[in-house]
Amino acid sequence: MSSASVVIAAKMSETLENYAVSDVDHRDDALHAHSSSGGAPKENVYSESEFWKSVLKSPDEWSDRIVTLPMGAVVSEWVARVPGLYYKKGSDALRKARKADIEYENDGWVHLSPLGKSRKVIGGIGTLKFPPDKEGYRMVSLTMSTNASSGIPALVHPDVWKHHKMKTGLNIGVTKATWRSMPSEWSTRFASTRNIPKACLFIDHPDHVHSDGNESPVRFHPFSIMKYEKDGTENYDFVFANIDSHKPGSRNNVSIFLGEYKYFEGRHGEYLIEPDISNPLIGDGDIVCQSPQELREKMSGSKAYLDLILHRIQDVTYNDQTLDEIKKVMDQHLKEKTIQRYGTNMGLNPATWYIQGATLATNNAQLLDRCVERNLVASLVDEILEEYPTLFKM
Numbered sequence: 001m002s003s004a005s006v007v008i009a010a011k012m013s014e015t016l017e018n019y020a021v022s023d024v025d026h027r028d029d030a031l032h033a034h035s036s037s038g039g040a041p042k043e044n045v046y047s048e049s050e051f052w053k054s055v056l057k058s059p060d061e062w063s064d065r066i067v068t069l070p071m072g073a074v075v076s077e078w079v080a081r082v083p084g085l086y087y088k089k090g091s092d093a094l095r096k097a098r099k100a101d102i103e104y105e106n107d108g109w110v111h112l113s114p115l116g117k118s119r120k121v122i123g124g125i126g127t128l129k130f131p132p133d134k135e136g137y138r139m140v141s142l143t144m145s146t147n148a149s150s151g152i153p154a155l156v157h158p159d160v161w162k163h164h165k166m167k168t169g170l171n172i173g174v175t176k177a178t179w180r181s182m183p184s185e186w187s188t189r190f191a192s193t194r195n196i197p198k199a200c201l202f203i204d205h206p207d208h209v210h211s212d213g214n215e216s217p218v219r220f221h222p223f224s225i226m227k228y229e230k231d232g233t234e235n236y237d238f239v240f241a242n243i244d245s246h247k248p249g250s251r252n253n254v255s256i257f258l259g260e261y262k263y264f265e266g267r268h269g270e271y272l273i274e275p276d277i278s279n280p281l282i283g284d285g286d287i288v289c290q291s292p293q294e295l296r297e298k299m300s301g302s303k304a305y306l307d308l309i310l311h312r313i314q315d316v317t318y319n320d321q322t323l324d325e326i327k328k329v330m331d332q333h334l335k336e337k338t339i340q341r342y343g344t345n346m347g348l349n350p351a352t353w354y355i356q357g358a359t360l361a362t363n364n365a366q367l368l369d370r371c372v373e374r375n376l377v378a379s380l381v382d383e384i385l386e387e388y389p390t391l392f393k394m
Contacts, residue, residue, distance in 0.1 A: 003392040004115055005235075006326065006381055009317035011122045012225055012236055013310050013378035014190040016295070018082055019273050020306055023130055023292045025182035025198065042066040048144055048152050052087035055179075059197040062179050067201055069142060069152075071173035071212060075166055076148040076245070077278075078127035078220035079141045082186060084196045086124030086150040090389040094123030103264070114226065114237030114267075119394055121238035125149050126223035131278035132158070139200065140166075142174070148220040154201040155180075163206035168245050169215040176208040177201040189379045191345065191386035217246040222254055222281055226262055228269035234316050239271070255281050262286070272309060311375060318377045323368065326381065329391050330364040334384070339367055342383040346376050 043065050045051045055062050080086060101116025112120070127148045132138045136158030141151030154177065156166065164172065180202040186193040203209060223240035239261060241254045258281065262269030274280050274290040282290075289295040289305065298305040318326075330339065339360075343350060353370040354363055371380045384391060 003325065004118075004394050005317055006322050007122070007385065007392050007394055008115075008118045008237060009313050010190075010378040010381035010385065011118075011192070012238070012313055014187060014193060014382060015081065015121075015225065015238075016273070016306060016309060017187040017189065018193060019128075020292050020295045021184060021187070022081065022128060023277065025184055042068070044068050044070075045152075046070055046144065048142075048150055049087060051152060052084050052150075055197065055199075056084055056087060056195075059195070059199075062197070062199070063181055065179045067174070067177045067179055069144075069172075069174040069177070071171065071210065072216075073142045073144055073172055073174065074146050074216045074218045075168060075170045075172060076127075076141045076143060076151060076218045076220055077138070077168045078129050078148040078222070079139055079153050080124070080149050080151060081126045081128055081223065082124075082193055082196060083141070083151070083153045083200075085193070088124070088192070088196070091123040094119045094394060095125060114228070114235070114239065117240055118238040121223055121240055122394075125221050126238070126240050127220045127275065129220075129222075129276045129278050132161075136161070138166075142172075142201070143218060146216055146218045148218055152201060153199075154203055157204045160203050160206050160209055164209055164211050166211075168220075169218055170211060171214045171216055172209050172211045174201070174203065174209055176205075177203045189346065189376070190382045191379075192382050194345075215246075217244050219244055222258075222275035224258070224275055224282065224287075225272040226267075226269045227272060228262065228267040230265075230267065236313055236316065251281070255283075258282055259286065310378075314375055314377055318372070323372070323377075326377070326384075327364060327368055329384065330368070331361050333388060333391055334360075334364070336360055336363065338387070339364060342380060343367055343370075345383060346371070346379050348374070348376075 045067055085091065101112045102110060103113050130139045138156045138161055140154050140156055141148050142154050143151035179199055182198045185198050186196055188194050220243055221240045223238060225236060226239045227236055241257050243250045243254055271282050271287045272289065273295065274282055274287055277291045280290050289298060295306050300308055340354065343353060348370055353366040355366060371377045
């Protein structure tokens, strides 16, 4: 098992936990009832890159701030799986293509290996599409770079959507929207998303949006997690497709690609989650869970399916060899205060693992053993990666 597998398993666990809550706040009445505050600071946003850099640096300062966007912001009904992850430190390096990751090229398509696709998804590529909620509110992304994976999420009032005949590709400008924190957070078990605010622009009146009626192509990236066989062993990797909204038949091409990709190179794969919750891309027989709600509620025997999947990924990945590799990284690069902080971040009582006066190597072993018992190895790896992103080679 490679270092890359250690990283992928950690990020996969984070992805599954955050997928399971990705739709929760869309239905929150408190978020819908929020009205823009007239006294809040105002920010003119011309680039999602600068926007996210500022938000990630000082998320609390952005709470309830009024935001304007120039004409030319493009609507996408596809939203980044964790908006802002695209701009986190180290993400750009993971997205860079490597020749070794190319399986083959065909008719303008570059087919990456599962490892190559996993690197890009970990680096912020990957989008989901949600249906309108029971009141007609829609979660979309707005992008000035025509890339939905890097866009700014926005919750749009049904009157705004209907009045402006909004759809993917429409060019708009926004004169008033409020950056509104959602009631819940991304999973706090994982360092990589712990400090990314779960928030969105709230657009609640047709007069706050204007459009010239023009449309622009926008790229989106439906993604999933694939369980598959390789060399007689069970593996898990991310999969995504790179789609241009204006290309004819793009949706059908995604479905065909996903159907073929899971069998390519004899993989015999199965997808775990559906990227288009509003109108599934993946057939019933090829997928485990078709929505975040199903992943939250689906049971197998007496256990939640999410817990079973997370346990299975850990069992497959974190064997004696990989645990030894993690322990080696900890012994060579971490300090006593560092592992104490990691334990606290993961909610572990120091009395359950930390031995006063023991060697660092002993306490590293104690912490790792406790993480194995509590199914927290993925969280520990994510803690290390957040602070030392190059210790495990991808």
